[in-house]
């Protein structure tokens with residue numbers, strides 16, 4: 033598995049100028065013609081650390097948690113953004129490492145991840161180691177200062193760990209924030225010195241190792257995986273020749289970079305697993321032995337400045353191309369793989385150890401290696417001491433220079449002191465001036481500011497006014513628009529009105545022409561009249577003998593003439609109309625002769641009219657008289673009608689009383705019947721009791737007593753019967769009296785009706801409908817019809833005969849009489865007809881009511897009679913039966929019908945009387 037390389041171009045900072053890197057998709061080159069470096073992905077300048085993490089780190093972490101060793105190599109020129117990518121700057125711009133902690137611990141806290149159905153994971157432990165490799169010295173960044181043992185560490189090798197930092201601090205991390213705080217502390221301990229060859233960060237590497245131990249499944253041995261983040265030194269020095277570099281900077285400063293380049297080159301050239309690569313050239317390559325070409329999945333992030341030196345970029349791209357060609361062999365680090373690797377490492381170490389003990393060539397090689405290593409260390413120390421020495425020398429030189437300067441300065445100091453006072457004054461003077469100038473400037477600035485503020489205020493006000501003006505204008509425009517619309521409407525109305533007026537005008541013109549014509553005609557008429565008037569005046573003058581009051585006819589004519597001419601505007605020719613004086617004289621003559629004739633006619637007409645008028649007046653008087661008579665008649669009739677109404681009401685009252693009486697009688701009859709029946713029952717019971725008890729006389733009573741008892745009983749029954757008969761006859765008598773009274777009233781009513789009819793006939797209003805004839809409404813019941821009624825009926829028949837005769841005569845002698853009466857009736861026709869109608873209705877109604885009343889009374893009477901008869905029948909029938917029973921009983925007792933004792937029949941009855949009936 034090759035190392036894949038991801039690119040990241042940071043944004044420009046501090047006016048670096050426009051970018052000069054040639055970018056083509058995920059490829060970049062220093063020059064447009066290449067050679068191009070193919071990235072697996074290229075993050076552009078707008079990509080944040082999170083984007084980098086998400087795209088290029090997260091999947092590495094997943095591998096790591098699955099048990100692989102993974103490595104992230106962060107490389108690039110100095111200031112290309114390596115530290116920014118790894119650590120970030122602030123909490124807001126966190127780097128990839130803090131994101132790794134967050135992700136790692138959040139996944140480990142995930143139950144889904146830990147309790148996977150296939151592989152159950154538990155007891156995870158994460159430890160952190162942090163080292164800096166600078167100038168071939170390994171600094172333990174997690175070593176707290178002041179604790180025993182220095183921060184600088186050596187490398188060692190063991191079978192289980194391979195090459196590692198001897199006594200390196202390993203911190204077990206509790207959580208992400210714990211990891212973060214350790215990380216921040218470690219980063220803070222990095223070397224920050226600056227040498228002649230630039231700051232230490234340019235030549236230093238930072239290595240972070242996260243070791244994860246986690247039991248997976250049933251295997252008690254935990255999986256062990258490592259995540260290594262390496263920030264390499266600045267790659268810009270790859271451009272320089274290594275020998276030059278060594279000569280210039282010493283052997284160790286860039287040794288890591290030179291060794292790294294050599295190792296990567298040999299790895300790139302030898303991708304096979306049986307390769308033997310020399311990692312021992314530098315501490316860095318030794319520490320990255322597994323990450324480069326070993327059991328690691330490694331990804332490199334190349335950080336790039338947008339604008340960079342083309343030569344540098346070319347060498348960096350070459351280096352990266354080689355990195356991308358390095359082949360790694362990652363494994364899942366379960367216990368088997370670990371054990372196997374440990375075994376191989378143990379063998380190698382054992383071989384190395386054997387080689388060191390025995391005289392084998394390998395041991396020589398080992399000793400040689402040790403010597404070389406010692407020499408290298410000595411060289412490193414030597415270099416460091418040289419650096420130190422050089423730095424001290426430089427400092428010494430500079431101190432000496434300073435001392436020399438001080439000495440010369442001291443000699444010049446006294447002279448300078450004198451000058452200084454003068455200068456001081458000058459300076460203070462210039463200071464004062466400057467102060468004044470400054471004040472002036474401030475004042476000016478204040479004034480300008482004030483002015484500007486004023487201007488701003490003015491402008492704001494102007495803007496507001498302009499806005500107001502704009503609003504007003506808008507309003508005005510809207511108003512004007514409305515006005516225009518209204519005016520348009522008015523214009524249309526006016527146009528319509530104009531058309532109407534024009535039409536009216538034309539009509540008026542036509543009217544005017546008509547009127548003018550009429551005026552002309554009237555003028556002609558007036559002229560003619562004045563002509564006639566003038567002739568009359570003249571005649572009057574002649575008749576009155578020149579009376580001056582009559583006036584001058586000619587003057588009148590000329591006045592009217594002038595008036596007509598004025599009114600008709602000369603259109604009427606007055607002379608033509610009036611004619612000459614002679615013509616007028618002729619007209620006058622004819623006029624006066626006619627007048628006499630007219631006067632005669634008038635006189636005659638007046639006479640005729642007077643006669644007519646008198647006739648009409650007399651007729652009117654007659655009619656008024658007739659009207660008064662009719663009114664009186666109507667009043668009388670109304671009076672009569674009121675009387676009839678009153679008697680009707682009385683009759684109704686009587687009828688109600690009669691009904692009441694009838695009811696009472698019925699009740700009485702009922703009560704009597706009941707009483708009678710109970711008595712009879714009692715008697716029968718007594719008798720039957722007596723008979724039932726045997727033939728003997730009860731309680732020793734005598735037959736005589738029995739007979740007496742029977743007699744008494746019969747008497748009692750007879751008496752009560754009589755009483756009842758009397759009561760009934762009394763009631764019938766009362767009823768009859770009432771009936772008589774009713775008939776009498778009825779007769780009276782008939783008489784009144786008759787009288788009214790007669791009155792109407794006398795008044796000659798025989799065409800009035802008087803309702804049915806009296807004969808027709810007479811009582812037919814012979815019992816009810818009294819002598820009076822019979823007499824009335826007779827008279828009625830005679831009257832109808834007479835009427836019949838009269839009508840015959842009327843038809844015989846023509847319609848004179850009828851005409852007169854018709855004339856009389858012409859005038860108040862409406863009132864007459866109304867009166868007649870009312871009379872007819874009233875008569876009909878009254879008659880009908882009376883008829884109904886009569887029929888009802890008759891039926892009631894009949895039913896009463898019927899009831900009476902039934903009661904009588906009932907009593908008589910039962911009486912006979914009782915009588916028969918009594919006779920039978922007497923016989924049984926030995927008595928005859930009249931109560932005499934029959935011979936040979938035993939017994940008799942006591943005279944104690946009957947027992948009283950038992951009460952129920």
Ligand SMILES: Nc1ncnc2c1ncn2[C@@H]1O[C@H](COP(=O)(O)OP(=O)(O)OP(=O)(O)O)[C@@H](O)[C@H]1O
Pocket residue numbers: 041042043045079108109110111112113114115116117121233234265266335
């Ligand atoms: N992606 C980025 N976005 C914004 N600013 C960045 C980005 N990368 C780097 N910088 C800025 O560039 C400057 C250099 O970055 P940084 O110090 O990380 O570079 P470096 O490669 O670590 O340099 P050195 O090797 O000297 O430490 C810093 O001021 C950093 O803020």
